[in-house]
Amino acid sequence: xxxxxxxxxxxxxxxxxxxxxxxxxxxxxxxxxxxxxxxxxxxxxxxxxxxxxxxxxxxxxxxxxxxxxxxxxxxxxxxxxxxxxxxxxxxxxxxxxxxxxxxxxxxxxx
Amino acid sequence: xxxxxxxxxxxxxxxxxxxxxxxxxxxxxxxxxxxxxxxxxxxxxxxxxxxxxxxxxxxxxxxxxxxxxxxxxxxxxxxxxxxxxxxxxxxxxxxxxxxxxxxxxxxxxxxxx
Numbered sequence: 001x002x003x004x005x006x007x008x009x010x011x012x013x014x015x016x017x018x019x020x021x022x023x024x025x026x027x028x029x030x031x032x033x034x035x036x037x038x039x040x041x042x043x044x045x046x047x048x049x050x051x052x053x054x055x056x057x058x059x060x061x062x063x064x065x066x067x068x069x070x071x072x073x074x075x076x077x078x079x080x081x082x083x084x085x086x087x088x089x090x091x092x093x094x095x096x097x098x099x100x101x102x103x104x105x106x107x108x109x110x
Numbered sequence: 111x112x113x114x115x116x117x118x119x120x121x122x123x124x125x126x127x128x129x130x131x132x133x134x135x136x137x138x139x140x141x142x143x144x145x146x147x148x149x150x151x152x153x154x155x156x157x158x159x160x161x162x163x164x165x166x167x168x169x170x171x172x173x174x175x176x177x178x179x180x181x182x183x184x185x186x187x188x189x190x191x192x193x194x195x196x197x198x199x200x201x202x203x204x205x206x207x208x209x210x211x212x213x214x215x216x217x218x219x220x221x222x223x
Binding site: 101 | 144152213214
C-alpha cells in the first residue's frame with residue numbers, strides 16, 4: 001500500500017544544532033507539505049512543494065528550509081534549532097484536494 | 111486573509127449524544143472545505159469534504175454542509191461513540207483552487223460511556 005512516512009518519530013536536540021526531519025511518500029504525489037502543530041494554533045504551514053525542484057514558503061518559514069530533489073522526499077531542515085521550534089511536525093502529500101498525512105515527528109529543542 | 115475559525119474545546123459528551131462542532135471561514139474566493147480527524151498519536155485523516163456551496167459531505171455518520179450564506183461548515187453527528195474521541199480540524203483551501211490547506215485550531219472531542 002502507498003504511504004507517507006516520517007522519521008524520526010521523536011527527537012531531542014540542543015539549541016543551535018542543525019536538524020533534518022525526513023518525509024517519504026510512495027504515492028507519487030507532486031504536492032508535499034510541512035506543517036507544525038502547536039496548542040492553540042492548529043496546524044501552520046511551514047514550506048511546500050508542487051514538484052521536483054519547486055519549493056515555497058508558508059506562513060511560518062523562518063528558520064526552516066526544504067529541498068525537493070525527487071518526487072518521493074521532502075526533508076525539512078532546521079538551520080539552527082531554537083526552543084521556539086519545539087513542536088510536532090507533520091508532513092503531507094496530495095494530488096488534487098485530498099491530503100495524506102504522516103504520523104508526525106515530535107521535536108524537542110533543549 | 112483566508113482563515114478558518116473553530117469553536118474551542120474540549121467538547122465533552124456522553125455516548126449517543128448529538129455532536130455539533132462549529133466552523134466558519136472567511137468569504138474569500140471559492141474554497142473547498144474539509145474536516146480532518148486526528149486520533150491520539152496519529153496524523154490527520156480526511157473525514158469529509160465539500161467543494162461548493164450547498165454540498166453536503168458525509169462519512170462514518172458525520173455530516174457537514176457548505177453554507178455560503180453563513181460562511182459555515184459545521185460538523186454534526188447524531189449519536190457519538192467513545193471511539194469518536196479525537197481532535198477535529200476544519201480546513202479550507204485558499205480562495206482559488208490551490209492545493210494548500212489552511213487549518214483551524216482544532217477541537218478536542220471527549221466521549222464518555
